[in-house]
Structures are given as C-alpha cells and as structure tokens.
Amino acid sequence: MSFNTIERNRQRQNLDQHDSLWLFGYGSLIFKADFPYIERRPATIDGWVRRFWQGSHDHRGTPDAPGRVATLIRAPGETCLGMAYHVSPKVFDHLDVREKNGYLRFTTPMTFMDGDHADGLVYIATEDNAAFLGPAPESEIAGQIAHSHGPSGPNREYLLRLADALRELDVHDPHVFTIERHLKDILMQPGVH
Ligand code: BEZ
DSSP states (O other): OOOBOHHHHHHHOOOTTOSOEEEEESSHHHHOOOSOOSEEEEEEEEEEEEEEEEEESSSSSOSSSOEEEEEEEEEEEEEEEEEEEEEOTHHHHHHHHHTTBTEEEEEEEEEETTSOEEEEEEEEEOTTSTTBOOOOOHHHHHHHHHHOEETTEEHHHHHHHHHHHHHHTTOOOHHHHHHHHHHHHHHHSTTOO
16 A cells, blocks of 8 residues: 655655745644754644644554544634744655655645734645545544554654644643543553553
8 A cells, every 4th residue: 555645745845946935834844843943833724724634654553543633624714823934945845754654745725923923834634535544533532543553653652742832832622622622531540551
C-alpha cells in the first residue's frame, strides 16, 4: 500500500527560485522542529480547523494498526493558530520525506500576532488521500491514540505534546483538548500502558 506524496509535492511546487519561505505548522511542527529555521512566529490561518482525522502508518502507528495525527479541514469562519517558521527551501526536501504519508503542500495566507501578513506553505492531508480516516467521536479517537505506536514513538506522545504546546501558546482548541481529556482517562485505567 503506497501513500507516498514526495514526487507529487516536488511536481506541484518547485521552490528552487526562493531564497527563503514561510512554513505554517499546526500539528507536530508546533512541538517538533527538527530542521534549521531563521525565525519562528505564532500565526493564524483563516477558514481551517485542526482535526485528528489522518491515519499514521509510518510515524505514530503501523500499516496494520494506524495511529491518528492532525490534518486541516476547511471550516469557513474558523481560525487555526499555529507556528510559522521562516526557512530555507531545503527544509521542504526534508519535510516532504518526513510527511510523505498523504500530505500535500499548499500555499496559505497567514496573519502574525502583530497583524502582519505573509504567504506560507502548509502540509494538508486532504480527504481523498489513501490514509485519511475521517471523523469519529473524540472518545474513539482517544482510544485509537492510546493504543497506537509507531517508529516515531507512541501516538499518545504526539497528542499530549501538541496539547501542552497549544496551552503554552494560549490556544483553546476544543477538539484537541477533548481528545486529551479522554486519553488521560484511558491512560489512568488499570492495565493500560
Ligand atoms: C504540521 O504540524 O503542520 C504538520 C502536520 C502534519 C504534517 C505536516 C505538517
């Protein structure tokens, strides 16, 4: 089963002519920046919400037991707060490989906290990708996350670190915090490791 988007991203957007670009992160990129960056600033994008609707077969789960990770879903009138990174185009070679399980790069307008604007690139796992799992009650999502593990570590670590990072940014994300609450309840149960 192949979900590989590396070549599609390279064909869709050739970044060679840029000295630097902005990258908008809303999931793991908020708490895990494993690449060099010139500057990072909190930013928002309009018309999107964060949802744990994407399957992870290669990082936080396995092909037989996928975990759940974040993607963005269109939601007119909503705003998603994340972290923008000013980076060299080489960073996208690294991220295209790291995020090859269904994520495509798109360009989005971003607003910084001081009201400045810039365009940024954002990775979105769209609903037509093979690893897309779609909506489920937050309690079920928490159950799946509690029991999933992959090469990058336990799925729970992704959710809990993201929730902590959002709190530090003063973001209230009801979807993430509801999953976190259910997850913590599950992890308190005897026999759950
Ligand atoms: C992010 O944190 O923006 C991100 C999430 C999933 C894949 C790629 C990037």
